[in-house]
Amino acid sequence: xxxxxxxxxxxVLPVLLLVAFNALIPMMTxxxxxxxxxxxxxxxxxxxxxxxxxxxxxERFHAALGRQALFTFLILIIEVPLGIIIALSMPKxxxxxxxxxxxxxLPMLIPWNVVGAMWNIFTLPDxxxxxxxxxxxxxxxxxxxxxxxxxxxxxxxxxxxxxTSLVVLLCYAGLVSIxxxxxxxxxxxxxxxxxxxxxxxxxKMKQVLTIAILLRFMDSFxxxxxxFVLTGGGPGNSTTLLSIDLVKIALGQxxxxxxxxxxxxxxxxxxxxxxxxxxxxxxxxxx
Amino acid sequence: MAKITLDHLRHSYSANPxxxxxxxxxxxxxxxxxxxxxxxxxxxxxxxxxxxxxxSGLMVPSEGRILFDGRDVTRDPPDKRxxxxxxxxxVIYDTMTVYDNLAFPLxxxxxxxxxxxxxxxxxxxxxxxxxxLSIRAAGLTPDNKQKISMGRGLVREDVNVVxxxxxxxxxxxxxxxxxxxxxxxxxxxxxxxxxxxTHDQTEAxxxxxxxxxxxxxxxxxxxxxxxxxxxPQHTFVGHFIGSPGMNVLPAELTAGQTSVQGIPVAxxxxxxxxxxxxxxxxxxxxxxxxxxxxxxxxxxxxRKVADLGHRAVVEAMIGTTKVSAITHGTLPGQGDTVHLAFxxxxxxxxxxxxxxxxxxxxx
Numbered sequence: 163x164x165x166x167x168x169x170x171x172x173x174v175l176p177v178l179l180l181v182a183f184n185a186l187i188p189m190m191t192x193x194x195x196x197x198x199x200x201x202x203x204x205x206x207x208x209x210x211x212x213x214x215x216x217x218x219x220x221e222r223f224h225a226a227l228g229r230q231a232l233f234t235f236l237i238l239i240i241e242v243p244l245g246i247i248i249a250l251s252m253p254k255x256x257x258x259x260x261x262x263x264x265x266x267x268l269p270m271l272i273p274w275n276v277v278g279a280m281w282n283i284f285t286l287p288d289x290x291x292x293x294x295x296x297x298x299x300x301x302x303x304x305x306x307x308x309x310x311x312x313x314x315x316x317x318x319x320x321x322x323x324x325x326t327s328l329v330v331l332l333c334y335a336g337l338v339s340i341x342x343x344x345x346x347x348x349x350x351x352x353x354x355x356x357x358x359x360x361x362x363x364x365x366k367m368k369q370v371l372t373i374a375i376l377l378r379f380m381d382s383f384x385x386x387x388x389x390f391v392l393t394g395g396g397p398g399n400s401t402t403l404l405s406i407d408l409v410k411i412a413l414g415q416x417x418x419x420x421x422x423x424x425x426x427x428x429x430x431x432x433x434x435x436x437x438x439x440x441x442x443x444x445x446x447x448x449x
Numbered sequence: 450m451a452k453i454t455l456d457h458l459r460h461s462y463s464a465n466p467x468x469x470x471x472x473x474x475x476x477x478x479x480x481x482x483x484x485x486x487x488x489x490x491x492x493x494x495x496x497x498x499x500x501x502x503x504x505s506g507l508m509v510p511s512e513g514r515i516l517f518d519g520r521d522v523t524r525d526p527p528d529k530r531x532x533x534x535x536x537x538x539x540v541i542y543d544t545m546t547v548y549d550n551l552a553f554p555l556x557x558x559x560x561x562x563x564x565x566x567x568x569x570x571x572x573x574x575x576x577x578x579x580x581x582l583s584i585r586a587a588g589l590t591p592d593n594k595q596k597i598s599m600g601r602g603l604v605r606e607d608v609n610v611v612x613x614x615x616x617x618x619x620x621x622x623x624x625x626x627x628x629x630x631x632x633x634x635x636x637x638x639x640x641x642x643x644x645x646x647t648h649d650q651t652e653a654x655x656x657x658x659x660x661x662x663x664x665x666x667x668x669x670x671x672x673x674x675x676x677x678x679x680x681p682q683h684t685f686v687g688h689f690i691g692s693p694g695m696n697v698l699p700a701e702l703t704a705g706q707t708s709v710q711g712i713p714v715a716x717x718x719x720x721x722x723x724x725x726x727x728x729x730x731x732x733x734x735x736x737x738x739x740x741x742x743x744x745x746x747x748x749x750x751x752r753k754v755a756d757l758g759h760r761a762v763v764e765a766m767i768g769t770t771k772v773s774a775i776t777h778g779t780l781p782g783q784g785d786t787v788h789l790a791f792x793x794x795x796x797x798x799x800x801x802x803x804x805x806x807x808x809x810x811x812x
């Protein structure tokens with residue numbers, strides 16, 4: 163039997179405490195709310211799993227989940243390939259590397275609510291640059307406060323503008339770590355550009371790409387600030403994503419019980435999909 | 450398969466080379482026969498990898514031409530030259546099986562699948578990797594990965610030349626020897642031109658029929674291992690090949706007589722006329738320890754004795770010059786005075802590094 167040094171636990175303890183205070187304990191209060199009914203005055207009654215049943219059967223929740231899934235799906239299907247394409251076309255050395263990296267990093271440095279406000283003004287039909295151009299020069303009726311399709315196009319474009327860089331930078335890091343002889347060998351073996359991508363670049367990018375997809379999934383699934391500032395969930399409920407709906411229930415209607423239950427279901431979905439994806443992606447490595 | 454001709458090849462990495470120092474390769478003229486085993490030997494930075502990349506088409510030379518069987522391929526890309534290259538670090542396609550790795554160059558060229566299977570099976574048998582064909586290449590050991598990258602070079606039937614760029618660098622020492630003899634055996638079986646780049650003289654001399662020694666972007670000598678050992682054309686070759694390398698002693702040339710520190714030294718033949726710095730070169734194998742009073746012997750002090758079991762290397766100082774001798778007899782002690790005699794037939798004069806004595810009694 164190998165002797166295990168139990169002292170290592172002491173080194174984990176600070177992290178454990180930190181996580182407890184910033185995640186576990188706040189979450190336990192949510193768990194607490196989710197199983198109780200309240201009528202104000204700090205009066206709480208036991209409600210069992212009733213709120214969970216209500217949420218799972220709620221059409222409002224289904225609709226928000228559907229919009230959320232569509233949003234995340236569109237984000238991933240656009241940002242991941244686009245990020246890979248941009249990373250592949252970036253220069254590998256020389257002066258322009260720095261320029262490209264800075265340009266790529268810029269959108270990510272802007273605070274989230276500012277991004278929302280920027281795009282809001284940008285697309286306003288009468289004063290926004292894009293809005294004015296579309297409505298008054300191209301003659302397209304584009305108003306995200308009236309038209310759900312315009313609202314969707316705007317929030318997707320905004321997120322693509324804001325976060326594709328993350329995929330680009332991660333993929334670029336993977337690409338520059340490929341030694342030259344791989345490309346030279348591929349040339350000598352007569353490999354087509356597609357084969358170079360499929361058998362050299364993609365396998366070498368796989369790990370960073372896994373992280374990039376995971377981050378983009380979690381962030382887009384939990385996105386709140388930018389679409390909230392941009393559309394406020396409208397017009398109607400057309401861009402009310404899960405997080406926006408949750409805030410409406412919790413802070414607008416002050417339904418703490420249903421909001422608690424919804425938070426936990428929301429969290430469980432995010433966690434499960436992330437776990438499933440990560441497990442599937444890394445399982446192949448061990449074969 | 451092809452005969453390879455390098456015609457007035459020069460290469461510079463700077464855009465406007467002015468002095469010879471700007472050239473990574475200075476004027477190379479070589480002929481490599483079809484089916485030969487060649488080695489490019491030289492220290493790091495001597496230009497051998499540049500030369501290799503020019504032959505494979507990964508680089509275009511600044512000046513000069515490369516001919517394959519008389520056809521100018523100087524500006525052809527690598528895939529048009531039908532060459533294969535094995536790199537220092539094994540390049541394999543991680544996600545593919547060993548079989549798919551070996552089949553890759555053939556499939557890229559649209560070879561029918563039954564022909565691919567025949568070739569891959571044949572090459573795998575030659576490399577002794579048949580039992581690994583179905584496993585993923587990512588899991589292989591470095592020596593097997595290197596075998597697979599060799600295999601990808603050999604699998605094509607029309608390959609003109611297979612080039613090896615220090616292929617054994619990452620291989621464990623006890624496997625190096627195995628892989629090297631495998632390579633030699635493969636060459637004898639398939640008789641394709643092979644060029645082996647290395648800074649390791651043992652690898653070069655055991656693999657190649659002809660070794661090209663390079664220094665500072667120049668070919669200093671091209672010859673068989675025996676020629677390089679017996680009659681180095683340049684003191685660099687003498688140094689670089691042999692263990693220990695050739696002794697080089699500063700010398701004077703007065704009225705046709707060469708002398709080292711005032712003592713006349715007999716040479717293989719007459720010294721060619723000319724001016725320049727004269728040195729005398731003699732291999733440690735041809736230096737003998739002789740009794741005091743032997744005519745023509747040089748006197749030195751023993752600095753170090755290394756007993757290698759079957760032979761010993763005696764390192765003596767003649768004035769400020771170090772001379773090594775390989776001896777089998779009784780060994781002197783450190784600090785002893787010894788008398789060294791050179792075998793005249795193997796003592797050569799060098800002028801500014803290049804050989805200046807004529808062989809075999811002045812022909």
